[in-house]
Amino acid sequence: MRIKNQYDVIVVGCGPAGSSTAKSCAEQGLDVLVLDRNLEIGTPVRCGEGISDNSVKELRLKIPSSCIAQKIYGAVAYSPSEKSVHIKFPGTKGYIIERKMFDKWLAKQSSLAGATIIAHSNVVDIIKKGDYVAGVKAEILGEQNREISSSIVVAADGVESLVLRKSGIKSEKKPLLVDSGYQYEMENIKLKHPSLIELYFGNKIAKRGYVWVFPKSKTSANVGIGIAGASERSAKAYLDEWIAKHEMFENASIIEVNGGCIPVGGLMKNMTGNGIIGIGDAVNQVNPIHGGGIAESIKASRIAGPIIASAIKKGDVSGKFLARYDREWWDKYGNKLKNVEKVREYFEKLTDDQLEDLADILSGDILVELSHGKSLAKLIQLYARFKAKGIKRKLFGK
Ligand SMILES: Cc1cc2nc3c(=O)[nH]c(=O)nc-3n(C[C@H](O)[C@H](O)[C@H](O)COP(=O)(O)OP(=O)(O)OC[C@H]3O[C@@H](n4cnc5c(N)ncnc54)[C@H](O)[C@@H]3O)c2cc1C
Known part of the structure; x- marks a missing residue:
């Protein structure tokens, strides 16, 4: 395997957005390089790992059973005094997946489709030719200052997207539109409903706080909290306080800790520029009610791939051409997500x-x-x- 100096497309980030876009581009016959700074694709996990069956069906994802921790049949929503509303219909099925396995599975699919994926490769800057993004500077497998050119760079580098920032596309990352998330994977919990996800709401938890309990087996779950970005105390402090009040965790262990920023709005009208296209958390493509972005990023990749291919085939990678992606995404998903944002507000x-x-x-x-x-x-x-x-x-x- 040789890493070349020129590709049709460089995808920065190999989360669901990056690997799915890479797959979609490779299937269109493009020469694709994917760089991810993590030593292992999918690790560390920053996710509650929930995905709905409707999304899985819509995306025709054939998720292997090794990537699925628990099948889910619905949800229970709790008021501040913990009155419950049960949500259990045929359309509310879902899965708690193993993101470590799932992200690797997605990456393997795009590799098999022809994309080259290189882990342990940190993109530190973009290369510009005039006002076009024309490649990246990266530390690849320990080799510093590597410059690689491309016709299009895909910013799939998550919520803190360096690529988007460097390319000058304005992202709406205001504190009130980004929650802080903190989560424990816990074992030996006395779960009331191992096949239902549990959602707890109320300002007692924290300002704009919500807690999720996403079962991964009969006795284990991802137990996490999302709070408004600008809160008085840390998300960890609020989560610990909430867990201490609930008997089901009395004898539980913490087997993994993770957290991160969760965009919950700020849907962007403009996600493209000359030689650049943004996808996934980088451009806030999430469901604004809960910040779920696994499915949303894969949905967007299916729009992006064919547009990137046709831009490269026509030799027009201008922002004007790539703006088709903005329009198609808004027509198909953006306007619906905007209504979801109103519900959250x-x-x-x-x-x-x-x-x-x-x-x-x-x-x-x-x-x-x-x-x-x-x-x-x-x-x-x-x-x-x-x-x-x-x-x-x-x-x-x-
Ligand atoms: C606590 C928490 C719980 C969540 N729970 C859920 C849930 O239950 N369901 C759901 O659907 N969503 C959930 N989300 C959101 C979900 O994790 C994201 O929406 C999803 O991962 C977005 O995919 P992505 O590919 O855009 O970004 P990411 O998955 O973040 O992938 C970005 C990739 O880019 C790489 N990268 C970043 N910078 C660079 C660089 N400079 N060079 C090279 N590589 C780089 C990173 O290593 C990473 O692998 C949760 C998020 C958090 C924080």
Whole structure:
């Protein structure tokens, strides 16, 4: 294997966004290099590892059983006082995967499709020719100052994307649009519902705080917290406090610790420039209600691959040409995700008392619709009617 000085496409980052885009480009006959700074693709994990069955089906992913820790059949959402709403329908199935295995599996798929992937390769800068991005500078397998040219660079380097920053594409990473996430993988938990994910909400947990318990077996789970970026204490402090209040963790062990930033909004109209295209967490392609980005990044890669191929075949890698990707992504996914963002904005303004009210009136099916960015008007109406009834009862005793 020889690392060449010129490729059609250099993909920076080999998470789900990078390896899927690389696969899609290689399938179009392009010469693709993927560089990832990690020593091992998929490690360290920074993820709750949840993915819905709907997404798996839509993406036609044939995930090997070795990458699946636990099949999930639905969810339980808890109000601040821990009133529960059960969400269990045929459409709410999902998986808790093993990201270490899953990311490697995705990488192997793109390698088999023809892309060259090199781990332990840190991209430190981009190369520019005029106002075009034309390659990268990297430390590849310990070799410093390697310069490699390409027609297009794909910024798939995650939430802190250096490539995007260097290329001058403005990313919306405002503190309120990026949560801090912290998570333990725990063993020997007394799980109430090993085949359901559990979601806990409320300002008691932390400002705009939520906790997830994603089972990985009957006795183990990813137990994590997301809090607003600009909070008083650390995500770890809030998570430890929450765990201490819950008996199910009394005898539990912590077998892995991870965390990271979770974009929960800031969907970008412009994710492209001359010779550059952004994908995945780098450009905030996540579901803004929970920050889930595995499926969203793979969905975007399926749009990006053919557009990159046609730009290279036509010899036009200008931002103007690549903006087709912006438009197609917004038409297919962006506008729907924008509606989901509105639902999140509505929920994050609610007090704990209002969240308690909602636990009384919300059914699982409305919660599912809300998570898809639908039914917000229905919810607001339902809540207004509920409050009006309460006032009537107080005033007239009926
Ligand atoms: C605590 C937490 C829990 C989460 N839970 C879920 C969940 O349950 N479900 C879900 O769908 N999503 C979840 N997410 C989000 C999910 O992990 C991301 O959306 C997803 O990984 C995005 O994929 P990506 O390929 O864009 O970025 P990443 O997976 O972050 O991959 C980026 C890659 O780029 C590499 N890289 C970065 N900089 C460089 C550089 N300069 N040179 C070379 N390589 C570089 C990194 O090593 C990394 O491998 C969670 C996130 C966090 C932090």
